[in-house]
Amino acid sequence: MKKKQILIIAPSINVKGGISTVVKGHLGSELSNKYQIFRVSSHKDGNKLIKLLTAVKGAVRIIFYLLSKHIDIVHIHGSDPLSSLRKYFLFRIVEQFNCKTIYHFHGASFLESYVSKSPFFQHKINYLFRNVDRVICLSNTWEKQIAELIPGTARTVVIQNTVSLPERRTEKDHQEKKEVYILFLGLIGDRKGIFDLLKVMVKLKKAGHRLKLYVGGNGDVNKLEQTIDSLNIRDMVAYKGWVTGKDKETLYLNSDLYVLPSYGEGMPMSILEAMSYGLPVISTDVGGIPDLIEDDKTGFLIEPGDLHGMFNKIEILIKDRKLRSRMGMNARKKIEKEYNFDANISKLDALYQTLIAD
Incomplete structure (x- = not known):
């Protein structure tokens, strides 16, 4: 049976931060055996030119995968308002194709930054949150706050970050x-x-x-x-x-x-x-x-x-x-x-299965 195909759009796994840690965990899990996963880097550390080139190259690669593969789900990772704005433009490309979409929201100081943005800026971010098929929130608190901040947000699901358990410390x-x-x-x-x-x-x-x-x-x-x-x-x-x-x-x-x-x-x-x-x-x-x-x-x-x-x-x-x-x-x-890693992967797998069934 042919594997279902997932396209992950996220910052480079070499970027220093929590999102790359989460994405690397997903790529190293059983999800990689169950699905055919493609990954596109939407952001990379460096000067403005490097960031611009990465964004353009990422958009081109997204179009390539959507045209040449049978992508079932596009899983987009983003965080602060500027990151969400970048993902809005990528989502507008993705929504021209027949695939399900997830916005995996890793917000940090999102609330404070969002309210200070212009109506034009907020409108773009609102469009993203309201039109993807699912929004993944990292906590129940964030789920409630996003629902209040952006009424009409697409159906949300809480999937917490997790870690693999190391050996116990000795005293x-x-x-x-x-x-x-x-x-x-x-x-x-x-x-x-x-x-x-x-x-x-x-x-x-x-x-x-x-x-x-x-x-x-x-x-x-x-x-x-x-x-x-x-x-x-x-x-x-x-x-x-x-x-x-x-x-x-x-x-x-x-x-x-x-x-x-x-x-x-x-x-x-x-x-x-x-x-x-x-x-x-x-x-x-x-x-x-x-x-x-x-x-x-x-x-x-x-x-x-x-x-x-x-x-x-x-x-x-x-x-x-x-x-x-x-x-x-x-x-x-x-x-x-x-915050068991296997339970986290099971939740994400269940979400993938639900969207594919839909």
Whole structure:
């Protein structure tokens, strides 16, 4: 029996970020055996010319696949308003052909950015959300917010991001350490709250706590380095660059807690990964994060920009190793139960089957 054909439109899998992680997970799953999957890169890191050429090449390849293959489903991945606008133009190409469409929405600071856009800009994004066959949301919170923001949005389905479970951490090394290790992974910039965390590190240093903050990610690295020096915390902050593979695994295994004081998120892969390694998480109540973190059970939730609250929650976990351990075990169990990779793939497979049957 001939395999059904899926065309995935997403940023290059070499782009640094959560979407590429999700797409690589799908491509490496049983979906690749069950379906014939084609992939087109719609975006690539680089200067404006590289991005423009990637977009044009992507549009040409989409047309090629739609003309030369029997594509059953086009699965489009996008995030912020600008990304959604780019996907609108690609969708207008796709809708000229007889295939089902999915918009996989990885929104981060979408709500705040959307409302500031012009009516023309909003109209294009609204058209995309209302005319695809399904919109995949990463959390129940996002599903409700999108329905309120863009009335008439196509039928939505919630499929959370997931991670594969690593080996369990052992407590032996962590009991013998004299310092508490904090981890932050993500885009270096204001949205992720890294500069708020650095300010809190100053307060923690003044309070006499023995800490080490590991920072991994890409973005405004110059500002990060300048801020570390201006705050005089070079002795307690180490920038590790963009970390992947074994290097990232080592950071998770050697850390005691994970902090992501973000101002806007969808469902951060880094929090899922941290929880899968048994780390308690301190983060903000934005996007799908409250669906992940149960306050006082798997970590702590704070308001974006609440430096005092961040200081208090970090200090609580610094002083109480048993609480860190208990929250970390609860976090791991939550991932095992609710964010299982196989269950995620089964949901996506079921959605594909439903659209094909239609």
